[in-house]
Amino acid sequence: MALTTVQLFSQARKRVRRFLFCPSYLPRLVCLLWCFGGLVFSSHGTLQFDVFIGYDGTVHEADWFPVACEVLNDGPPFNAVFELFNEGGGRNQSRQMMIELPTNTRKRFVLPVFASAGRSSRWSARLLDEKGKVRAERDGLVARDRAWDSPLIGAVPRTFGGLPDFPKIAARQEEFQPLVARLQVDYFPDTPFALEGLDALYLNSERALDLKENQVTALLAWLNGGGHLILGVEQPVDVNGNLWLRKLLPCTLNDVVTKPIKGEIQKWLRGENIEPTPELPSSNTAAQPVPTVDPRITLDPQMARRYGLRPGAIRSDGRGRMMSPANPFASLAADDAFDQAELPVATGSVRDGKVLLSLDKLPLIIEARRGRGRLTVLTFSPEREPLRSWKNRTWFWAKIVDLPPTWFTRPDFNRYGGMSIDGVIGAMIDSTQVRKLPVKWLLLLLVVYLVVIGPLDQYWLKRINKQMLTWLTFPAYVALFSGLIYFIGYKLRAGETEWNELHLVDVVPRGEQAELRGRTYASVYSPINARYELVSDQPYATLRGEFQGPWAGGLESSRAIVEQRGNGFRGEIFIPVWTSQLFVSDWLQSANVPVSARVSLEGGNIRVTVDNHLGRKLNDVRLALQGKFYNLGELAANQSKQFTFDTAREGTVFRQFVDQARLQFINAIQYRRQALGQDVRLSKTFENAIAVSLVSRPEDFVQNNQFFLAPRGMDVSPLLDRGDAVLFAWAADHSVTSPIHRFTPRRTHRDTLLRLAIPVTVNN
Numbered sequence: 001m002a003l004t005t006v007q008l009f010s011q012a013r014k015r016v017r018r019f020l021f022c023p024s025y026l027p028r029l030v031c032l033l034w035c036f037g038g039l040v041f042s043s044h045g046t047l048q049f050d051v052f053i054g055y056d057g058t059v060h061e062a063d064w065f066p067v068a069c070e071v072l073n074d075g076p077p078f079n080a081v082f083e084l085f086n087e088g089g090g091r092n093q094s095r096q097m098m099i100e101l102p103t104n105t106r107k108r109f110v111l112p113v114f115a116s117a118g119r120s121s122r123w124s125a126r127l128l129d130e131k132g133k134v135r136a137e138r139d140g141l142v143a144r145d146r147a148w149d150s151p152l153i154g155a156v157p158r159t160f161g162g163l164p165d166f167p168k169i170a171a172r173q174e175e176f177q178p179l180v181a182r183l184q185v186d187y188f189p190d191t192p193f194a195l196e197g198l199d200a201l202y203l204n205s206e207r208a209l210d211l212k213e214n215q216v217t218a219l220l221a222w223l224n225g226g227g228h229l230i231l232g233v234e235q236p237v238d239v240n241g242n243l244w245l246r247k248l249l250p251c252t253l254n255d256v257v258t259k260p261i262k263g264e265i266q267k268w269l270r271g272e273n274i275e276p277t278p279e280l281p282s283s284n285t286a287a288q289p290v291p292t293v294d295p296r297i298t299l300d301p302q303m304a305r306r307y308g309l310r311p312g313a314i315r316s317d318g319r320g321r322m323m324s325p326a327n328p329f330a331s332l333a334a335d336d337a338f339d340q341a342e343l344p345v346a347t348g349s350v351r352d353g354k355v356l357l358s359l360d361k362l363p364l365i366i367e368a369r370r371g372r373g374r375l376t377v378l379t380f381s382p383e384r385e386p387l388r389s390w391k392n393r394t395w396f397w398a399k400i401v402d403l404p405p406t407w408f409t410r411p412d413f414n415r416y417g418g419m420s421i422d423g424v425i426g427a428m429i430d431s432t433q434v435r436k437l438p439v440k441w442l443l444l445l446l447v448v449y450l451v452v453i454g455p456l457d458q459y460w461l462k463r464i465n466k467q468m469l470t471w472l473t474f475p476a477y478v479a480l481f482s483g484l485i486y487f488i489g490y491k492l493r494a495g496e497t498e499w500n501e502l503h504l505v506d507v508v509p510r511g512e513q514a515e516l517r518g519r520t521y522a523s524v525y526s527p528i529n530a531r532y533e534l535v536s537d538q539p540y541a542t543l544r545g546e547f548q549g550p551w552a553g554g555l556e557s558s559r560a561i562v563e564q565r566g567n568g569f570r571g572e573i574f575i576p577v578w579t580s581q582l583f584v585s586d587w588l589q590s591a592n593v594p595v596s597a598r599v600s601l602e603g604g605n606i607r608v609t610v611d612n613h614l615g616r617k618l619n620d621v622r623l624a625l626q627g628k629f630y631n632l633g634e635l636a637a638n639q640s641k642q643f644t645f646d647t648a649r650e651g652t653v654f655r656q657f658v659d660q661a662r663l664q665f666i667n668a669i670q671y672r673r674q675a676l677g678q679d680v681r682l683s684k685t686f687e688n689a690i691a692v693s694l695v696s697r698p699e700d701f702v703q704n705n706q707f708f709l710a711p712r713g714m715d716v717s718p719l720l721d722r723g724d725a726v727l728f729a730w731a732a733d734h735s736v737t738s739p740i741h742r743f744t745p746r747r748t749h750r751d752t753l754l755r756l757a758i759p760v761t762v763n764n
């Protein structure tokens with residue numbers, strides 16, 4: 001007999017009730033709910049979130065460094081926001097990046113971050129979804145902090161055992177020990193700013209094949225901007241099968257032969273009467289005279305050239321001779337097993353550069369200029385035997401990367417503290433609408449206030465016999481003086497929105513074009529509490545706040561949220577009412593050559609030819625060479641001029657000029673950090689901008705830690721030390737790049753200092 005629909009529904013309901021409420025079915029219900037919950041949980045998938053700070057966990061004070069992130073998403077797709085901030089400064093400085101995370105994808109990316117927190121750097125990273133929900137978080141990320149001038153070398157070796165290493169230094173401070181950081185190809189930076197915290201980079205030719213195109217582009221930009229790349233050749237095929245590497249090298253490599261060492265490398269390391277091979281002419285370099293050396297000194301001329309002006313190392317006696325302290329390389333014990341071994345060497349021909357060491361006329365070490373940087377090619381593998389087990393291997397690397405001998409002999413460096421060069425530029429471009437109340441006037445106002453609310457109030461109320469009125473007069477005095485203080489503050493600080501820029505632009509010629517490495521220092525004044533938008537779409541650009549230096553706590557003082565968009569950025573900055581804040585945009589772009597020059601030495605004369613390609617007047621041009629400034633005056637638009645100077649009678653010694661500017665800079669920084677007191681400002685002049693470019697030499701440390709910290713490449717003194725001339729050109733009220741502010745200030749001003757390094761040709 002067929003059952004009706006009502007009967008079927010009734011029977012089903014009874015079965016459900018027996019299933020739910022019968023004790024024998026309870027375990028089944030629990031199991032069913034557990035399985036259902038597991039399915040729901042598994043639908044979200046897993047999220048792997050790893051963050052790596054710095055160069056193998058190391059950062060350089062007052063420099064950019066990379067933050068690498070790897071995200072694996074096995075769950076549903078979502079758009080994520082990566083956020084990084086320093087725990088010491090809260091979220092005043094937050095760096096972000098938008099990333100898409102489809103299902104079953106692994107994303108790796110690198111952010112350039114500025115090491116502004118010094119020795120107290122702890123970082124936190126978060127991954128948020130579209131709704132702002134935190135999907136993953138990493139707190140307490142700590143990196144080893146290295147002192148500002150402590151050598152930090154990056155390495156991409158073939159094997160972990162092939163890492164370079166250095167001897168132990170005599171200083172007690174561990175943070176000054178020269179350090180090598182291993183960089184993995186997967187997390188190798190793809191922006192040149194993230195490499196600027198390195199003093200040098202060792203790259204194995206076999207691993208060079210694994211670098212991606214954007215990583216190679218960043219590496220070459222870093223090299224041309226002033227980096228030192230050391231290439232160890234495993235096999236010629238690694239170079240010949242790699243187009244960018246083959247074009248970069250100063251030599252062609254064909255085959256590999258094995259040669260007995262015969263102690264030649266040990267002699268080169270000690271500097272035993274080895275004359276450097278003359279430098280071959282090329283478009284990247286010019287022949288330089290070899291300095292004479294005091295015979296009492298064991299340093300070879302090549303080492304003397306390299307160490308000539310490094311911190312406390314070798315000094316000139318004024319007659320062209322190099323004076324040096326004890327040379328630790330000269331006392332190295334020989335390694336007989338190594339000296340009798342045979343070394344596989346790649347053979348070929350040298351196109352340009354200089355051969356520093358040869359073995360039976362086969363080049364072993366070749367050095368060539370590349371833009372402002374330096375390329376050192378080892379035609380052998382330093383990671384294989386017999387180099388790998390050589391007893392003096394650490395000293396070999398110390399000489400390759402140009403570590404000064406005094407780094408291993410001085411017992412104490414005393415590098416703590418220091419002032420930031422940002423503060424100097426801030427004192428130059430801060431708004432003049434912000435004025436300070438002198439302390440004497442503040443004290444006078446305080447005395448008047450105390451007299452009014454105390455003796456005066458008591459006297460006149462007693463005189464009129466109305467002492468109970470003090471309940472009314474006292475609040476009235478407070479309101480009156482509060483209004484007076486506000487009025488004084490308004491008169492001292494109220495004004496209009498103002499944007500001031502100072503551009504320091506390094507011109508690195510590349511054929512008919514040039515790479516412009518710029519630092520845009522921007523001071524923003526706001527008459528109200530407000531947020532302002534900054535955007536840059538340049539090929540490479542990033543933004544940071546003012547670095548105050550260890551002397552002032554190390555952290556950035558400004559508030560900003562910086563979102564990296566590809567290689568550009570979008571930033572939102574906050575400016576408190578009646579204050580001026582400093583921000584710095586580092587950028588890199590290709591452009592037409594704005595200015596070019598040629599310099600030659602002919603006997604006792606300097607011949608200079610300068611071409612202005614800007615299409616506008618250069619207000620002032622000066623040349624720095626061999627310790628002197630030479631004034632070239634102004635250049636009209638598209639004008640070319642030739643100059644001849646007598647080195648014995650003309651020119652101004654610039655060290656005295658820089659030393660005098662240093663005292664003014666220190667005074668201005670100290671007063672700038674005080675909310676009250678005297679107004680001490682620096683004029684935004686050509687002379688001060690030049691002094692900023694020369695005041696951070698490592699050997700210029702003075703007493704009481706009154707020295708300046710600057711990011712690598714900011715100071716052009718190393719270019720002068722290697723024998724180049726440096727041309728400084730001032731373009732007033734002009735910028736070679738597009739503005740980054742996306743608001744309309746009532747007041748604006750911009751100036752640009754162009755800095756061009758020029759190889760010097762010597763004509764006998």
